[in-house]
Amino acid sequence: MPVLLDPADAGFARDPYPYYARLRAQGPAVRTPLANGTHAWLVTGYQAARTVLSDPRFSNVPAPRAGRPKPDSAAERARACLARHMLNLDAPDHNRLRRLVTGAFTPRRVDALRPRIEQLVGPLVADVQARLEGGGVADLVDAFAFPLPVLVIAELLGIPEADRTDLRTWTYRVGSPADSLAPGEVEEAWGSLHTYFSELIAHKRRAPGDDLFSALVHEEREGSLDDGELLALAFLLLFAGYETTMNLLSSASLLLISHPEELGAARREGSRRWDAVVEETLRHASPLEGATWRRTTEEVDLGAGAVIPAGESVLVVLAAASRDPEHFAEPDVFRPARYLAGAGRAAGHVAFGHGAHVCLGARLARLEATIALPMLFGALPGLALADAVDAIPYRPGLLVRGPRSLRVQRL
Template sequence: MTTTAADTSAEPVDLFAPEVVADPWGAHGRVREAPTLQIGGFMGGPPMFMAARYEHVKQVLTDPRFLTNPLTDDLDEDIRIGVFKHLDVPEDLIPWLKNLINASDGDDHSRLRKLVSYALTNHRVSKFRPRVEEITAKLLDELAEATKDGSPIDLVDTFCYPLPVTVICELVGVDEEDRPQWRSWSDAMATLDGERLPTEVRKTLAAARAMIERRRAEPKDDLVTALVQAQTKNPDIVTDDELVGVLFSLVTAGHQTTTYLIGNSVLALLEHPDQLARLHADPSLWPQAVRELQRLGPIQFGQPRFATEDIELGGVMIPRGMPVLPMIMGANSDPRKFPEPEKLIVDRLAVGSESHLGFGKGIHRCLGQHVAYLEAEVALSGLFTRFPNLSLAVPREEVPWILRPGFTRTKDLPVRLVPAS
């Protein structure tokens, strides 16, 4: 039997409600286990259907009848534009925040994705492994020196963030002096800080444009140079504005989510000492472990998708033009797909199967997944090998979290590091 929006919950789910923000796992679970698809929204935006069961989320992510951009030119009906207006972001900056590579469809998406995908294939990323190991070893040396007196340290600021931001900036070609600006912009975007966003966007736009011009004058062995040279050979392949948008997407996504993944993973492993013991006993399990950790990872939901025609989903008829929110956290904890989903089981997922949806699915699957897996594997295995008795420096309930819809992650991670004897 097919139902309509009128048959779903009478009380829309507010994803910014304090109880949802405080317990996203519970909230996603309640939406997933409701008898039919629920209606929800955030920041005063339009109502959306909420897909939370694994099979429903996978369909939304892979069905070509769902697009990331709405089917209308009416700006008020675009959820992303509504969010930025809610934050009082100036109108001239909204297109930069809205039209990133992961928010395009069809030929535009294929053209932009093809430009950068060759640099982030598993084969090419694997060649970068020695450099990732070198950066990790240096950071671990600095941790050991900073804590040799036994004092605690914030692992997010000293390890979880510096590794992925250094890696993605080196891969892309962000000069070292520009990296603090990219972090400042990313922090403002991640926390939806409406007061800081306009200033940070303008500064980062200027930095990106300057970087592109530097590479035109002085080419280097990096992705920015490759993109500039591709544009020189074929001016129609990408505009300067699109180059800036690509850099925005790659640098921001390339370190934010990996920072959260590494920090959350440390906490998860400390909470599952039996699984950490298995990794100590058999380090070959680390590639599988990071996939399981991403299943339990920081991403709560993906971009809304818009139905290009009336589509049946989970027994509900989605009207043409209606947005559907893919609730990644709900899908990745769906017991129909993952038995005992709340448990961390380091060898649950086979390398290559990618059954979890933590990096999305289909044509919009995260371009940087191979980089993220490599960084998490090297970082976590290196950290727990160097400091096998690592422990929290505060009670578990005192670990501070950033409470904001979209991501679930630690703000700080105070730990004590005890080197191997």
């Protein structure tokens, strides 16, 4: 019988891997009691994770919310929008939305963002540098890993530079625990995002720019997105893109600072080594701990005695699957060289998911990280952690995983 899983436990948030390793040894899916009194089936092995993520009997459509509907408010309308995006849909509705968005998210369009991303990273690195001057301490999450993905999404959505500080503030607020802000601030931020995105869509209809979002607004193919779908998509791009990439940047920074030999190798060997650092960070410190919740539409037999009844909640633990010893040699060791091209190159991780919902922003996330990390560490040699590694706080919860703050100083 598995031990109770408490996602709010600080020790579990920092290092959930031993817990998941014990579950993996018990079978492809294990019915696990959660601290909130419910239970879920956790899938922690690599093969089982890929099987579940590509099986349509595991639905992405959330169960209808029990209880009375919430009173109407801008904040509630914004949250309702988020419930209508493609990650919460199954085929065939999902296919239609995904096809339209994929058409706009081409490799050419993503790669064309490189010079803009470089321009966005420059001032952030300069800001970190300024904070470190005279023996100061800088928080790499606050000053680097959080703002960059938000600014890049602002590029995708074609948000004018003058409005980006607001976007950054609202995003920060809706992503913060409610008790860390003044009463009503989170609600207000949701409402502001909803109003802003609605006006943005109206503006793009009148005056398209050359951004990805304008391309979607003016999509002329049959079945193009209506305003409600565009709004849900704007929210999805923001929320799928910022916290994940933020965790990738902060976890990679932490791993490089605490593995100076790997940082030295990346500095010496250049871009192919940085690519490997990013890939190994995705595997070793999966920015999404779990995929979004799935629900069985019928009984599913995963073998080895794991029979999941219909209507059950299932969590595919990506972080655990990417550390499956059946699939990766010495999975708990951070070793970027396993991703260097050549014979014996390690198999792909599942940090970007698998199957119908596999991440649409993977190319963009890799691009951001392989630009930003060399720029940060190139400008700031001799970075050291200001806190002990085991005192670094991690985000609680089963969905995202990464440091809440990462305080550094110059040696």
